Amino acid sequence: MLVSNLKDFTHHTWVDKALVYIFSIGAIIIGFVMYYRSKNSSSYTDVHVKDLGFLIKEQDAILIDVRTPKEIAAGVIGQPLEIELGLGMKEKFKSLDKNKKYILYCRSGRRSVTASKIMAGLGFSDVNNLVGGYIAWKNGE
Numbered sequence: 001m002l003v004s005n006l007k008d009f010t011h012h013t014w015v016d017k018a019l020v021y022i023f024s025i026g027a028i029i030i031g032f033v034m035y036y037r038s039k040n041s042s043s044y045t046d047v048h049v050k051d052l053g054f055l056i057k058e059q060d061a062i063l064i065d066v067r068t069p070k071e072i073a074a075g076v077i078g079q080p081l082e083i084e085l086g087l088g089m090k091e092k093f094k095s096l097d098k099n100k101k102y103i104l105y106c107r108s109g110r111r112s113v114t115a116s117k118i119m120a121g122l123g124f125s126d127v128n129n130l131v132g133g134y135i136a137w138k139n140g141e
Helices: 002-039 049-058 069-073 089-094 110-121 133-138
Strands: 045-047 062-065 101-105 126-130
Touching: 045 049, 049 101, 049 126, 049 133, 089 110, 101 110, 101 133, 110 126, 126 133
Parallel strands: 045 126, 062 101, 101 126
Antiparallel strands: none
């Protein structure tokens, strides 16, 4: 009977240890996944034309126009940085201060969503997309 109890004890102890290891490894994996997601977040905020003046004047937001040079020649909002969506964009973003507030826009707001995701993914803390883009601004929407 003592041998039987000893085997049960040894068996349960081994199972308990295995479960502790499995749960520990699982917790470590979940921790890494959560950390990785937080570092590679592509979070940005949509802003509207009605908020643009306040964000630029009161919160020192910097405008970034991601349109083509031909589109930019037709008109811009304020005095934006001109960083066309495409090759070299990430390198230009990397030269900017990651702690400042940025508002990205394009013609209609679609390309600037892509650019906003890229910028946020690079670790910028305050990235904003102008809903409706230059068209919305020009129409006063």
